[in-house]
Amino acid sequence: MxxxxxxxxxxxxxxxxxxxxxxxxxxxxxxxxxxxxxxxxxxxxxxxxxxxxxxxxxxxxxxxxxxxxxxxxxxxxxxxxxxxxxxxxxxxxxxxxxxxxxxxxxxxxxxxxxxxxxxxxxxxxxxxxxxxxxxxxxxxxxxxxxxxxxxxxxxxxxKNVELSKGTFEWHNCSKCNEIVFDNRSKIIDGKRVCIPCSEK
Ligand SMILES: [Zn+2]
Ligand SMILES: [Zn+2]
Structure with a gap:
């Protein structure tokens, strides 16, 4: 020991x-x-x-x-x-x-x-x-x-835990051009936008 x-x-x-x-x-x-x-x-x-x-x-x-x-x-x-x-x-x-x-x-x-x-x-x-x-x-x-x-x-x-799903899918935001993963972006008027841009 x-x-x-x-x-x-x-x-x-x-x-x-x-x-x-x-x-x-x-x-x-x-x-x-x-x-x-x-x-x-x-x-x-x-x-x-x-x-x-x-x-x-x-x-x-x-x-x-x-x-x-x-x-x-x-x-x-x-x-x-x-x-x-x-x-x-x-x-x-x-x-x-x-x-x-x-x-x-x-x-x-x-x-x-x-x-x-x-x-x-x-x-x-x-x-x-x-x-x-x-x-x-x-x-x-x-x-x-x-x-x-x-x-x-x-x-x-x-105890069961549901992990939120990750993703490798991404697009450029149509407004700021930064890369944003698809599960956190929005589609507005058919275009991908990141959350901050969607709130402007
Ligand atoms: Zn400390
Ligand atoms: Zn953006």
Whole structure:
């Protein structure tokens, strides 16, 4: 057995833009969900992510971590925000239609929200301006903590997800000449127009 301690990869912090504890919590939530489903990080569209968070501090950061560990990104069209204002995710294996919900344990979340880090954030100190001596122990704590202390993990359940269909079909917009994919263009007076041009 390896004695190497788990660490959030540096690239995930680079992607996120700063060091904070919420992104690593999301990263581990994604890992926990994948482990329960017995799946690997999505390289294409193998998984689908419903993130229950919405506009709140410490929520956007959480979602970046989940996207980093699961590979469920907005770019690939396999991530969706439900805006429930909760740090919880539902991860779906699109091959088997099996899903799991992972949510932050209230006791753990409450502790995090009462941390010195969050107190400073409330005083409008940006994460990048908070001393590493304060942030790094919080991150290490998240890296080493038992997933069952951090999260409530549901049983595996069935969930069907309809992915919206992509297309390779395209035309030049008859007004602005830019290339627009057919499933997002309109036909006005027999001519293809992009959505912004159709609204002018
Ligand atoms: Zn952050
Ligand atoms: Zn146009």
């Amino acid at each position: 390896s004695t190497q301690k788990f660490q959030i990869p540096e690239w995930a912090f680079e992607f996120h833009g700063h060091k904070c504890p919420a992104m690593p919590i999301g990263y581990r939530a994604g890992l926990t969900a994948m482990k329960r489903l017995g799946v690997e990080k999505a390289s294409n569209k193998e998984l689908y992510l419903f993130c229950e968070n919405g506009p709140a501090h410490a929520a956007a950061c959480f979602l970046d971590g989940v996207m980093a560990s699961t590979g469920c990104t907005y770019g690939k069209g396999i991530a969706e925000k439900l805006n429930y204002g909760k740090n919880a995710i539902v991860l779906v294996d699109l091959k088997t239609n099996k899903a799991v919900r992972v949510s932050m344990q209230p006791a753990f979340f409450e502790k995090a929200l009462n941390s010195e880090f969050v107190k400073l954030r409330k005083q409008k100190v940006e994460p990048k301006d908070i001393k590493p001596e304060l942030v790094m122990p919080l991150i290490e704590n998240v890296e080493q903590m038992d997933e069952n202390v951090m999260f409530s993990i549901s049983d595996v359940f069935e």
